[in-house]
Amino acid sequence: MNYRLGIDVGGTNTDGVLLDRNMNVIHSLKTPTTEDVETGIYNTIHQLVEEAKVNVENIEFAMLGTTQCTNAIVERKKLNRVATIRIGAPAATAIKPLAGVPEDLQAILGGHTYMVEGGHEYNGDEINTLNEDRIRSIAEEIKGKVDSIALTSIFSPVDQTHETKAEEILREVLGNDISISLSSEVGSIGLLERENATILNASIINVAKTTAEGFEKALQHNGIHAKVFFCQNDGTLMSKEYTLKYPILTVACGPTNSLRGASFLSDNKDAIIVDVGGTTSDVGVLVKGFPRQSSLAVELGGVRTNFRMPDINSIGLGGGTIIRVAEDNTFTVGPDSVGHRLLEEALVFGGSTLTTTDVAVALGKVKLGNPENVAQLDKNLLEAIYKRMVEMIEEAVDKIKTSAADMPVVFVGGGSVLFPNEIKGASQVYQPENGGVANAIGSAISQISGEIEKIYSISKENREEILKQAKELAISETIKAGADSEKVEIVDMESVPLAYLPGNATRVKVKAAGDLAIQV
Template structure:
């Protein structure tokens, strides 16, 4: 029997599942997330291997919120600089415009502008000067930059100057100096594309270090199986790809959760609640995959032109602090997170949490908990829980729209806060994220800007290119399919030009 290991590294817990060829969970394990992340991963894999020490592991698929948390908390980001290519005064709008100050001040050290760039028709705005680029990168390095982002107008159409700029930087600062090109990160919109390139550059080093430590576990664990990371469309990328483009892993947590929840409940269409230790994510699953948002993604107050899952996020989780307001209880937004068992009232701590409320109402039991230490009457606990359920229900109604016939599936450690009469809580709900990661497939995405996008032949040729791309990455020819196709016309550009994003996926051979 062949097996797959799925792992989810969250801000509070690291979960793992051992899944057989039929998609059945043979063993599940949960532990607190540790630093470095590899410590928790090691513990999970060791415990899963106890099920069958001679089991043939075909792959280890890891999902993590590490990149997302680094942005939200503005921690662990590498100091980086920006080189703007443009002969048309791009400095009039400063980088990190309208970003939260605590975020950009945690890693952004400055920018330099050099002549160059292209118009939409491919003609040059100006020639790129090797001397200017060399001087710019040396200045930024002297200021303390350990990586650089490069952005040029309309570079998704014409990448020449960004590529040339990268060559000059690495000739000057060394071939291994980290450089992120905006043309490889986002679409035509300059500001959102620049934002994505900046965040990607700042995340590279921290992601690379964590993934290298996880990769180093293979020898000690005697693992021959390949390691993959899940990205925000629910498919797999290699550790080396994730190290170069960590921005692709943002929002992979909710994606894994929604996919895992729908499969555990055996639904192709559902409303999914993932109630974790810190927050609750609500989303819609159609055809077994999360629906995508048509709005610009926004992470930590930074607009990005990626397509993310349509998620309604609430600051309500098992570790959320409970305070008494003037008229009704205040839930969160702060949480004790992985310190739940030290700080929560039921465990001898000094703060009241949602877990205390659920324990008081005997929705679940924990051996270490003492109900006598929870300063609530049963009626008070019921009132708080009703308030929580009402808040979540309002968000469900907001996101579901006309999909009133979709069943509700609740997963995550906090699923017990919802009544089973209101929703389905499947078996193994507490490891839905890890299970979703174990189901991830190989994918290939083409994100390009082309002319004549209204012609069927243009789209069909690109679809064939994408299918060949996913085959080249090791997908089973019998299983490959197009899972996402988006055509975004640029009505303000000539030649019927637009952005085309196509993703194909398939199970590994």
């Protein structure tokens, strides 16, 4: 029997799950996330294997979903020193690189920014010849001063030759050990946001490396020699090599894993998912089994970027959310939480803080801790607080809908047991078994994906041919990333005419996904 191991590292808990080849849950558990992360992952794997009593040699795949890269950007910790090179002079010099990036982050990145002649028009024509000598002199200048390089050229998603040529030159001078991020592979059309996404990607390479190596070590110490994959934020997987190149794609993979896990557990491909954690509830939408992507530019750690992100509405309501009651019996719900200290601070566990968990226990909605500790609370007040908690969820669900029609709603996450099985706006409410570890299940069941985004000049005559070509490109990217060539399908495709550009310019975006290729 072959198994899959899924791990999801959250701020409070590290969740683990073992699935068999038919995707049945063999065993699942939660352990506290540790300061160095690796220990928490090791503990989870060790406990999981011990309790499930499986032969570790039969674990074929191991998947990790982690918030480490997101936290590094938000908390400004352990970031690389980055050289930022923009290819686009003299056309793109009005706004300097790192414009709009908060000053504290600029200081950490090191402020090595350069602008070089080159770049392309939207249709692939050169704006200027690439100044190769300047690239060489920059390489000499930054030797030993930076850990990674972010390369951005104007309209490189259309033509990336200047970025790849610049990378070749930098490698000649600096060798293969330095990490180089190309904007054409990270962000979409839109120069400044794409450049920012590339800079952030370059800044978290070391964090990704530490996390990946920590995961591999934790597996080895438990005697597991599985094929390792990392979760990205569109609900699919990438190899270690791919992760170390594009760590930015792991940002927000936690909520995404919960969405995918909820889809799998409730057998729903189109639904609204509410993931109730200890601190927040994340509400997202599943479309054909994958998270709906946000169409807006995304702010990450104060930096405006345009790489793909799931469309998630987060509210400050979770299992550990603090309830404050005034003398006149008015109250507030959150937004702060006792977080991972719930087992020490909540009233039902002998603490002194009134939380949402206490309210649900006192009203008999859930059995946890010692109900005696909350028996003296005013029932009318508790009913009013509980009503407000449910209304907050209903409002969040309503905000993320695109039509007035009722939709299936799936509750997952450790705090999902607090909520009723009927809410306004839901055609049906699901609370699946194992929903508490939906995020780890989401990481274990994930498929491999590949995506391309390019601008083509499309006419009636060549439309079919170009779209076919784009689909083939996306499929080959997916197979390259580790998917089974027999089981790849197109899961999303959009073509948007760009009205402000001549020559029938159309932005084509295609995404393919497939099952993992299993070595026989």
